[in-house]
Amino acid sequence: MDAIILQILNGLDKGSAYALIALGLTLIFGTLGVVNFAHGALFMIGAFCAVLLSRILSMSYTTIDETRTDFLGNPMQVNVPYAYDFFGEAAGQTIIEWAVPLAILFAIPIMILIGVAMERGLIKHFYKRPHADQILVTFGLAIVLQEIIKYYFGANPIPTPAPPAFTGSFDFGALLGFDANQILYPYWRLVYFIFAAIIIGAVFAFLQFTTFGMVVRAGMADRETVGLLGINIDKRFTIMFGLAAAVAGLAGVMYGPIYSPNYHMGMDFLVLSFVVVVVGGMGSLPGAVAAGFLLGILESFASMREVINIIPGINQIIIYLVAIIILLARPRGLMGRKGVMED
Amino acid sequence: MSDQSQTTGTIAPKAASRPGASGAAGRSRGTLGLAGKDFRLLLLVVALTMLAPFILNPFPQTSGLAQFNAGYPDLMQRFVIYGIFAIGFNILFGLTGYLSFGHAAFLGVGSYAAVWMFKLVGMNVLPAILLSVLCAGLFALLIGYITLRRSGIYFSILTLAFAQMCFALAYSVLTPLTGGETGLQLALDDPRILGTSQTASGNIPVPSLFGLEMRESVDLFVGGWAFTFNAGYYFCAIVLLLSFYTAIRIFRSPFGMMLRAIKSNQQRMRYTGLNPKPYALAAFVISGMYAGLAGGLMASMDPLAGAERMFWTASGEVVLMTILGGAGTLIGPVLGAGLIKYMENILSKINSDILHGWFAFMPDGLEDFVITVIYPFIGKGWHLTLGLMFMAVVIFLPGGLVEAGQRISRAVRGKKGHDTTDSKSEHAE
Numbered sequence: 001m002d003a004i005i006l007q008i009l010n011g012l013d014k015g016s017a018y019a020l021i022a023l024g025l026t027l028i029f030g031t032l033g034v035v036n037f038a039h040g041a042l043f044m045i046g047a048f049c050a051v052l053l054s055r056i057l058s059m060s061y062t063t064i065d066e067t068r069t070d071f072l073g074n075p076m077q078v079n080v081p082y083a084y085d086f087f088g089e090a091a092g093q094t095i096i097e098w099a100v101p102l103a104i105l106f107a108i109p110i111m112i113l114i115g116v117a118m119e120r121g122l123i124k125h126f127y128k129r130p131h132a133d134q135i136l137v138t139f140g141l142a143i144v145l146q147e148i149i150k151y152y153f154g155a156n157p158i159p160t161p162a163p164p165a166f167t168g169s170f171d172f173g174a175l176l177g178f179d180a181n182q183i184l185y186p187y188w189r190l191v192y193f194i195f196a197a198i199i200i201g202a203v204f205a206f207l208q209f210t211t212f213g214m215v216v217r218a219g220m221a222d223r224e225t226v227g228l229l230g231i232n233i234d235k236r237f238t239i240m241f242g243l244a245a246a247v248a249g250l251a252g253v254m255y256g257p258i259y260s261p262n263y264h265m266g267m268d269f270l271v272l273s274f275v276v277v278v279v280g281g282m283g284s285l286p287g288a289v290a291a292g293f294l295l296g297i298l299e300s301f302a303s304m305r306e307v308i309n310i311i312p313g314i315n316q317i318i319i320y321l322v323a324i325i326i327l328l329a330r331p332r333g334l335m336g337r338k339g340v341m342e343d
Numbered sequence: 344m345s346d347q348s349q350t351t352g353t354i355a356p357k358a359a360s361r362p363g364a365s366g367a368a369g370r371s372r373g374t375l376g377l378a379g380k381d382f383r384l385l386l387l388v389v390a391l392t393m394l395a396p397f398i399l400n401p402f403p404q405t406s407g408l409a410q411f412n413a414g415y416p417d418l419m420q421r422f423v424i425y426g427i428f429a430i431g432f433n434i435l436f437g438l439t440g441y442l443s444f445g446h447a448a449f450l451g452v453g454s455y456a457a458v459w460m461f462k463l464v465g466m467n468v469l470p471a472i473l474l475s476v477l478c479a480g481l482f483a484l485l486i487g488y489i490t491l492r493r494s495g496i497y498f499s500i501l502t503l504a505f506a507q508m509c510f511a512l513a514y515s516v517l518t519p520l521t522g523g524e525t526g527l528q529l530a531l532d533d534p535r536i537l538g539t540s541q542t543a544s545g546n547i548p549v550p551s552l553f554g555l556e557m558r559e560s561v562d563l564f565v566g567g568w569a570f571t572f573n574a575g576y577y578f579c580a581i582v583l584l585l586s587f588y589t590a591i592r593i594f595r596s597p598f599g600m601m602l603r604a605i606k607s608n609q610q611r612m613r614y615t616g617l618n619p620k621p622y623a624l625a626a627f628v629i630s631g632m633y634a635g636l637a638g639g640l641m642a643s644m645d646p647l648a649g650a651e652r653m654f655w656t657a658s659g660e661v662v663l664m665t666i667l668g669g670a671g672t673l674i675g676p677v678l679g680a681g682l683i684k685y686m687e688n689i690l691s692k693i694n695s696d697i698l699h700g701w702f703a704f705m706p707d708g709l710e711d712f713v714i715t716v717i718y719p720f721i722g723k724g725w726h727l728t729l730g731l732m733f734m735a736v737v738i739f740l741p742g743g744l745v746e747a748g749q750r751i752s753r754a755v756r757g758k759k760g761h762d763t764t765d766s767k768s769e770h771a772e
Binding site: 132133136178328 | 484
C-alpha cells in the first residue's frame, strides 16, 4: 500500500510538468489550430529565466576584508553580492536563496512577450499552410531557440537549488497513519504539484468565468461566427498564445530545482508532451491535464522493481505504448471532441 | 497473419505498375528507360559522385583554405550514405506528404542487422547490406501497417513514438541483441562461419567486398593537392547511384503518380475507386528499406552500431536534410544531406583563432566586431545557422535549395528558359 502511494506521489511532479506543457500546447492548438513544436523550447526558456534571475541577484563585486587573511597571509578578497548592499545582508541572502520562486514574477512578462512576438512574427503566417509546414517551422524555431540558450548559458546543466525552506522531505506516511519515514516526499515536489494545480485551476477559471475566456471558448468552437459578431478574435487568440507560453514558462521556472536546466530539456519534454496531448485528445483542455497526470503516474508505476521484473524495460516505453494503443483504439483521445483532427 | 495478406496486397500493385510504366512511356523514354532530362540529371549525379574526391578537394593542402576540403573518405562516405537515407525519406514525405519523425529507427535496424551479419556469417558487405534492407523493410512493414492508419500530425507523433520506443528498447532491454549503451561491436571470438574469426595476425577482420577491403585507399598527389580514392566510398557511391536511379523510376512511374495523388487529395482518390492505404504502405516500406540500406552501409564502413542512431534527433536530421534540399525533388535530398554533413564536419571546426586569422587584414576594432557578430553562427554554433536556414527555407522557399537554384537561373535567363531542370515540373504540379 505504501509503495503504491509513493509511486503515485512520484508520478505527480512529472505529471504536473507534462500537464502544464500539454495544457499550453492544447490552448494553442485549440485556439489557433497550430501544432507548436517550439513549445518545449518555451518550457526550457522558462527554466533559464530562473537561472538568469538567480545570476542577476547574485551578481557581486570584490572587496578586501582586512580582518581575515587567506592561506598566504594576504588580506582576503570577499565577493559581496549587490543584493547585500541594497537589502542588508540577511534579507539579501534570503532574496538570493529564493531566486526560483521570485523568477515566477520575472518570467511571466518575459514569456508573454516571447509568446506574443512568436505568434505575431512567425506563426501568424502559417495558419493557412498545412500542418506539416507548421510542424517544420516551429521545429526550426525550437532549434534556433535552444541554440541561442546554449550559446549564452553553455551546454552543461545548471543547478538551480530550491529555497532552503523547501530542501527537506515531507513525511507523507506519518500523515496517513503509516510508520514514520515510510513515505518520504521532497517538499519542493509537493510545492511543484500545488503550484501546477493552482496554475491549471487559474487557467480554467479564466476561461470559464471571465468574459474574455467566454469569447475565447466561443472562438475555439466557431471562429468564423465569433468574427462575424464583430469581435476581434485574432487579437484574443494572440493573447492566448502569450498565456500558453507563460504557462509553459512557469512550468519550466519551477522545474529547475527538480531537474537542472540544460538547453535540450525542452525537446525531451516536448516529445512526451505531444504524446500526452494526443492521449488526452487534441483540443481538449481537461483531457490534456488528465492525461498528463495519468501518464506521469503510469510512468512511475512502471519503474517499480516489481513491475520491471515481470516486463523488463516497461518503464522506458510505457508512455509510447499507451499512446500507440490509444491512437489506434480511440483516435480522438481520452476526452477529445468528435471530429477534431480525428483521422 | 493480416500483415502477410497486406504484403501481397501492397507489393502487387507496385509490381504491376512497373511494366505498365515502361510500356506506356516507351515511346518517350530514352536511355535506361529515362526521359532525356532525367538521364542528364543521372549523368550529373554520376559525374559528381565519381569525381567527388577532386570536387571536394579544391584547395591545396598547404593553403589556409585547406580546412574547407571535404574530400577525405570518412566524410565523403557520410555524404553518400545520408544522401541515400534522404532519398528514401523523400519518397515517403516528398511524394505522399506523410511526415515521419521516426525514420532513424529503420537506419538503426539496418545497422544492427549488418553488424550481426558481420559477426555471424562473414565480413562480406553484400550479404550484410541485403539483410539490412530486408530487416528494415520487414520492420517498416510492421510499423507502417500500424502508423498509416492515421495521417497528419497523428502519423508524425505515432512514428516518433515508435522510434523512441525502439531507441529505449535498444538501449535497455534488448542489450543482448543491440549491445545497449556501448553499442554492437565485433569481437575476436565471433563465429563468422563463412569467413575467419580473426586474421592471421590476430586482428578482427575488416568489412570487404569479395576481398576488396572497404578501408583501402589510393592517394594521388598532384602539386599541392592530395586526392584520396577510397574503396568504401566508391562502393557507397555506386549504391547511391543505383538508389538514385530507382528513385527516378519510382518518381516517374504510375506508382509515383498514385503517391502524389495521396498527397494532393486522398478523398478524391478514394472516390475514383482506389484505396490509398496500400500505396502509402508501399511507399513507407520502400523508404524504410532505403533507410535500412543507409544503415547497412554505415555499418559496412565502420562495423559498429549504436542505439543513438535511432534517437529522434537523428530522425529530425533527415527531415532537415530533405526539406533544406527540396522535398519532392529528385536531387534536393542529396544536396541537403551533403550541405548538412558539410556544415556538421567543416563549419563546426572553425574556431575564433581561425577567424582572427581570416580577418587579420581589418583594423583591430572592426576585426573584433566582425568576429563577435559571426562567431555565434559558426564553429560550435553551427546548429544555429542550420536552424535559421531551415526556418528560412520553410518560410520562403518551400522547394528548398533546388527552388532557390531554379529561381536564380530563371532570373539570370530572364524567365524565357524552358523546363530544363527536372524538378521545375514537380512544382508546377
